[in-house]
Amino acid sequence: MADPTYRRPDPGSQPDYLYEPYTSTIRRAPRQPLVVIPQTLSERTGPLFGHDTTTEASSDLTRQHAGEPLGERIIVTGRVLDDRGRPVPHTLVEIWQANAAGRYFHKKDDHRAPLDPNFSGGGRALTDSNGCYRFVTIKPGAYPWQNHENAWRPAHIHFSLFGPAFVTRLVTQMYFPGDPLFDFDPIFQSIRDPRARERLIARFDLGTTQPEWALGFRFDIVLRGRDATPFED
């Protein structure tokens, strides 16, 4: 009996390494064909993280300093699922983002927009037994970058996920609905299938929105899941 393995992503759902409009790929994208290898124990295991990795403040980015950050307070929540729709419980979700003015708390960010002394922009949370995570934060601003003339990134939050195995690791970005910059952003456009791109756009959700407090957005993430062995089905 072969070991059950994690399904490969559908072609078109993932960007290629080389996408020339995103100029940093030109000197960094691997060009040789990838070598397909079996999923051994090395690939089917991976780091697991416990509750000692997170605190209450780590998932509320508005409460990490003495005062409140400026900007539009938002709730970002969703589920981490595998490709058969099963929840991925107790997995680490890490985020990072610019502040409301579009500036990262990072020494290499030289955008002439103000830093916010009450906002660092990093967060972490574990999913619960249903695969749910929840962050409270500030809506990030768009910011300029040097990729091409008048280049601006659409507002986004970076997400890092582990899932149950080395093969399920994913780093991605979450976008906001209706952003006028989508058509001009080579990082977003590097995903060729428009339906796949849509999966990176959070959905405004009135049910998540809290009256007199914060707008709510839902963003579900689908990681690679296991194929069943013939004996399991």
Add this chain to the structure above:
Amino acid sequence: MEHTPSQTIGPFFHLSLTVDQAAGCLAGPETKGERIRLACKVLDGDALPVDDAMIELWQADAGGRYDHPEDPRRGAHDSAFRGFGRLATNAEGACIFESVKPGRVPASDGALQAPHINVGLFARGLLKRAVTRIYFSGNPANQSDPVLALVPENRRDTLMARPDAGDAARWSFDIHLCGERETVFFDL
């Protein structure tokens, strides 16, 4: 359900992902096994250092076991060993991990793989993770490793860490993202 697409980690991940400098140390004083100090370096297609990459390591303990429910030998795992490490590269494109030499991990057919460390690499300009493995140059088990056997022979040396001439505990591993000496990357 359809998979969520990958996007680049970008240049600013440090503020969240690599705050913990101790994440480069997989082995403490209690850890069993042969100590190694592994200097990794990331280079671009012009052989210039990539100073904003993140390297993640995932490896078995000195006995070849993973601390994970998938490993049937998990109970015997060395609890003083953390199998996961991650660091950002510095201005020279480099970072240094402290670990132990991993033991041999079973392959699917029951044969043993050569000692190896699984590597996930992220950087600005990488739209998705690049995955490779670090093997140890000169290890006789490399000759029969089932994964190395899938790699074209003339490219296998890109997966070899090299020992320092003066100190057998010090190893170095260069990752060439592209260019003439492009490292072998895997599709898992």
